[in-house]
Amino acid sequence: MGVEVRLDKWLQIARAFKTRSQATRACSLGRVKVNGSSAKAHRRVEVGDRIELERRDWTRVLVVEELRDRPLPKAEAQRLFQDLSPPKPPPDPLRRLMRTPPARREPGKGRPTKKERRQTDRLKGR
Secondary structure (H helix, E strand, O other): OOEEEHHHHHHHOOOOOOOOOHHHHHHOOOOOEEEOOOOOOHHHHOOEEEEEEEEEOOEHHHHEEOOOOOOOOHHHHHHEEEEOOOOOOOOOHHHHHHHHOOOOOOOOOOOOHHHHHHHHHHEEEE
């Protein structure tokens, strides 16, 4: 008799997501596909399943090689899958700047706080 493992649990054990709740959320948002179709977190994973994870502008493709239901050391977790992902694209600095809200100060507010100064320095690339 083999081990039965939920998709969200396997994704966490395989270190595709840091926590199980992150894996569950990705499944509920439709960012995880198993064998080409959207999968819910409670779906059972089988050896040979092809799992596609959408992360921003990169799709990670994993083929299940082994099932485990308990956490493993990071070095051993890579044995659980075969990674068929294309190379990760380099980060887009413009996209990062567009996500960051502009630092605004109302006139007459005095000097910036330490937190505001750090945000301004980060925007200027210092």
